[in-house]
Amino acid sequence: MKIAFLYNHDAIHQIPHTIPVASSLAQRGIDVHVLTSSAEQRETAASLIAPGAQITFHDLTLRWPDRAADRLLRPIAPYKRIAILREHARLLDTFDAIVVPETTTTLLRTRFGVTHPKLIYIPHGAGDGAAGFRNTTRNFDLVLLSGEKVRDRMLSGGLITPDNHAIIGYPKFDISLGRPAERFFDNDLPTVVYNPHFNPHISSWYPSGRAVLDWFARQDRLNLIFAPHTMLFKRALHITPIHKRIGWRGSLPKYLRHHPRIHIDTGSRRSVDMSYTRATDIYLGDVSSQIYEWIARPRPAIFFNTGGEDRAASPDFGHWSLGDVIRSVAELPAVLDRALADPDAFRPQQEARRDLTFSMTATPAGERGAEAILAFMERSARSPG
Template sequence: MKVGFLYNHDALHQISHTAPVIAELVRHAGVEVTVLTSSPNQEARVRLLIGDAATSVRFVDLRIGRVAEALDRGLRFVAPFRRVAVLRENLSAFAALDVLVTPETTSLLLRDRFGLVGLKFVWIPHGAGDRSVGFRPVMRGFDLVLLSGTKVRDRMLAGGLLRPDNHAVIGYPKFDTIEDAPPPPRLFDNDRPTVLYNPHFDPLLSSWYTMGQDVIEWFAGQSRFNLIFAPHVMLFQRRLHASVEHRLIRWRREVPARYCGLPHIIVDRGSTRSIDMTYTRAADIYLGDASSQIYEWIVRPRPAIFLDASGADWRGNADFAHWQLGDVVREITDLPAALDRALTQPDAYRAAQEAARSATFLRSDIPASQRAADAIVQWFQAKPTLTTTP
């Protein structure tokens, strides 16, 4: 059985969600693993995460032609042109596979638009968040879906996005990458509580477009807190962010240079630390809006605050379930009081966070990456009845 793992994105944040599975899958007899990447940085990141298993893997560099490269230079800050071009111009590499494992949905174009009807698709979502974009009809196109926990599974089943027999709950493979990691480094030369500000890029839901600079300005002018500004890595990948779902386009603002050299503020526009859980493990208070990183945060329950930039009717709305895990703030003037409550009542949302953690992530003695590898082999090679519940 020839299994491919595809990494075809502008940034590196999706890799940790599926790469650990590679190291487990190569242990299975009769399985050949190919890693397909569309940039040298992607390949380097995969090699780092899978270690010695890289010697048992074939790496394929997916290239595009000069015309597509030229078009991409003009479109890369507006649209994901390159991702589709990579699929279209490397069909022979994908046609050589039996199964393709991916953390995104664009790859389904290989079958639906480019005619590779014999290729089977496995989806391991890159995150376990609540945004509606994570629960779209396109997800019905996967042959096998491997999920982090019962929360996401139950919502997908209710929406008719899964069949009872084409999925498994396996846990969160990204956590396997930090299982034996040392404690996070000391990031500031003081003992102040540290706030992680993690805005999303969604043009409607993100707080960055309308509130972000005011947030950084407030932290710059005070001496009680440290601030890590580490947004979703895609925020600074493009100048324009468009949402078909919300019919909205917004221009991404820059971070003023005056904030970048302050000793109590870290500005990180997308380094490895923003995707390897360094900041979610090191900070004391989470400040965000729509990012699924909140669920990586509550693995160790701590105070959280959410900025409502869109005036959302969020109560009882599954798309905003994570806003039940902390205070919700609509005005910057209310932020200081919310931070005070986080310090004086740090356990106010602990019970809610612990319940959400249990529903979001299956935790067991068997690593998630091993459970995922076993499920892939069972489904496509041995083909017994798949166990779909923990």
């Protein structure tokens, strides 16, 4: 049995969500291959492979016309990801299963004629946003989920069936939980992590982000770690054709990079391995699924609603029940004061939502994922039709 773990993205944030499953399969003697579309992805994946796991690596590259087209189309379409699938469809069709943390890979089946491998999906995150509940999920043969919350929403939307999914927990926790928290400042002030999204339709960065940073720079009671979604600083221009929104990311002034109480990380390994969510006291964001990694250990959370409408009634914003919701930077001082004075105000809601979101057992999620894949492949071999 030959199983591929495909990482085909502009950034590295998806890798920790599936690599523990790859390690567990390899440790069981399965022929595991990791396919990456950048040197950064290969280096990150290799660094997270468990000791003793023998894995074959493949570098997926593009010919020069596709590289040129990607530079032109990158702000509005995931051209490189699609081109990688097209150019390497023949190789990908040689595997018995392909495990991915995203949904673009279903184009192998729907557009590029790849029919042999089973397609297996482990979502990169356990958030509430609409992006995690796309109709293309129906094209996967097996979907492995973190817990009841995501499962129930996918079942109610007809995205999975009772027979083609399993709950395995959250593989990223195998890597990130249990490590000692790092220290990023030489003082003992409470620390806030600001984690805005990159999508201009839902992100607080474009209307308010610079004002947030300036406010923290002027005060002296709190530290700030600015660690946005890793895609925000991958592009200067972000476009969402569906919502007809354009966001210009802008640049960061130099004085912020040398501020003694501000730490900036626009996309390093630490920005995706829970280093900042484990080392801080208050979460400030908008819609990132990192809020669920945050409530693995309940603490205060604050959300920006910069959309100009009441989004809280939508399941896409269900996490806003886990903290205070504000509409402007002017509200920030008062809500931070409340968080510091009563850090457990939302603990009951966070604990309940955490337990629905993550299935935690004595068996690591990576091992549970490997067991679910092997059981599925065995069933498929018995009934290939």
